[in-house]
Amino acid sequence: MRYDITYGTSRINRLFHCSHEPCRLPGFPTMTLASAPAPSDSPPLIRAEGIGARGGGRWLIRNVDLTVGRGEIVTLIGPNGSGKSTTVKSVLGVLTPDEGSVIRAPGLRVGYVPQKLAIDWTLPLTVDRLMSLTGPVSAKDRAAALDRTGIPHLAKAEVAQLSGGEFQRALLARAIARKPDLLVLDEPVQGVDVAGEVALYALIDQIRHETGCGILLISHDLHVVMAATDRVLCLNTHICCQGSPQSVAEDPAYRALFGDRAAASIAVYTHHHDHTHLPDGRVRLADGSVADSCEHDHHHDSHDHSPHAHASDKEHHHAG
Numbered sequence: 001m002r003y004d005i006t007y008g009t010s011r012i013n014r015l016f017h018c019s020h021e022p023c024r025l026p027g028f029p030t031m032t033l034a035s036a037p038a039p040s041d042s043p044p045l046i047r048a049e050g051i052g053a054r055g056g057g058r059w060l061i062r063n064v065d066l067t068v069g070r071g072e073i074v075t076l077i078g079p080n081g082s083g084k085s086t087t088v089k090s091v092l093g094v095l096t097p098d099e100g101s102v103i104r105a106p107g108l109r110v111g112y113v114p115q116k117l118a119i120d121w122t123l124p125l126t127v128d129r130l131m132s133l134t135g136p137v138s139a140k141d142r143a144a145a146l147d148r149t150g151i152p153h154l155a156k157a158e159v160a161q162l163s164g165g166e167f168q169r170a171l172l173a174r175a176i177a178r179k180p181d182l183l184v185l186d187e188p189v190q191g192v193d194v195a196g197e198v199a200l201y202a203l204i205d206q207i208r209h210e211t212g213c214g215i216l217l218i219s220h221d222l223h224v225v226m227a228a229t230d231r232v233l234c235l236n237t238h239i240c241c242q243g244s245p246q247s248v249a250e251d252p253a254y255r256a257l258f259g260d261r262a263a264a265s266i267a268v269y270t271h272h273h274d275h276t277h278l279p280d281g282r283v284r285l286a287d288g289s290v291a292d293s294c295e296h297d298h299h300h301d302s303h304d305h306s307p308h309a310h311a312s313d314k315e316h317h318h319a320g
C-alpha cells in the first residue's frame with residue numbers, strides 16, 4: 001500500500017461548526033447529488049474486522065468493523081474523542097491495532113487529508129509546492145487536480161493566505177493529484193462556511209463518480225454530510241449504529257449522542273429538493289409558483305420532512 005500522509009500541528013483549528021438555526025432552515029442552498037454508483041463486485045478497498053486499539057491504558061476503539069468499496073462514500077461520525085481518527089489510522093496502517101484484522105486491497109493507493117497538518121507557517125509555501133511536498137507529482141497532474149477542485153488560479157498563491165475553503169480545496173487537490181483508489185478525508189470542511197460545505201461535499205461526490213475511488217469521510221457535520229454519504233457509521237469507542245444516513249438519524253443511539261434536533265436537521269437535508277420553503281411558511285415549487293404547502297408535491301417517497309421517514313430502512317443495523 002502506498003499512501004500520502006502529512007500530520008502534526010494544526011493550521012486551522014476547528015473554526016466553527018455551524019449549529020446556527022437559520023442555517024438549517026429549509027431553503028438554504030442544498031446540493032443535488034447523483035445517486036451512488038451501483039455496488040461493484042470487486043472486493044472492498046479496505047476491510048477491518050473487530051479492530052481495537054489501546055492508548056493511555058484504555059481502549060480507544062473496540063470491536064469496530066469497517067469496509068469501504070470502490071465508488072462508495074462511507075462516513076464516520078461521532079463526538080469528539082469517540083475514536084474516529086484512531087479508527088482511520090488503524091485501517092490505513094498508521095497505527096497497528098491491538099486486536100482485530102485489517103485487509104487492504106493489494107497496491108492500494110490512499111490519498112489522506114488529515115485533520116492536522118505539520119507545516120511551518122512562517123516559511124513561504126505556494127499551493128503548487130504544497131502539492132508535491134511529500135512526493136513528486138507531475139506538473140500536469142498538479143494542474144489537473146487544481147483545476148478539478150476549482151482553484152487553478154491559486155497555484156502560485158501562498159498557502160498561509162488562503163481562506164478556509166480554499167485551503168481545504170488545496171488539500172483535496174493534493175490528495176487527488178496522486179490518483180488514489182481510496183480518499184480519506186478527516187473533517188474536510190473545517191473553516192468552511194455552510195454554503196462552502198455544500199459545494200465541497202458536492203465536489204467530493206463528483207470526484208467519486210468521475211474517478212470511481214472509494215471515500216472515507218470523518219465528520220462532525222450532522223446535516224450536509226448525511227446527504228452526501230452512502231453509509232454512516234456512528235462511533236462512540238464502539239460502533240453505536242450504522243446504515244443509511246436516514247436510518248442512522250433515526251437510531252436511538254444516534255439521538256442519544258447527538259440529540260433529536262440533529263436528527264431532525266438531517267431530514268431537512270436528505271429529502272429531494274425540487275421546491276424551496278420560504279421564510280413565511282409558503283413553498284416555491286419547481287415551476288416557480290408559490291403554494292401554501294408542498295402537500296401536492298409528487299416526491300413523497302423520498303421526501304418526507306418528518307424525522308420518522310425511512311425508519312424501516314432495511315440497511316439499518318443497531319449495535320447498541
Ligand SMILES: Nc1ncnc2c1ncn2[C@@H]1O[C@H](COP(=O)(O)OP(=O)(O)OP(=O)(O)O)[C@@H](O)[C@H]1O
Pocket residue numbers: 054055056060078079080081082083084085086087115
Ligand atoms: N496515542 C494516544 N494515546 C492515548 N490516547 C490517545 C492517543 N490518541 C488518541 N487518544 C485518545 O483517544 C480518544 C480518541 O481519539 P480520536 O482522535 O480517535 O477521536 P476523534 O473521534 O477523532 O476525536 P475528534 O472528533 O475530537 O477529532 C481521545 O480520548 C484521545 O485523547
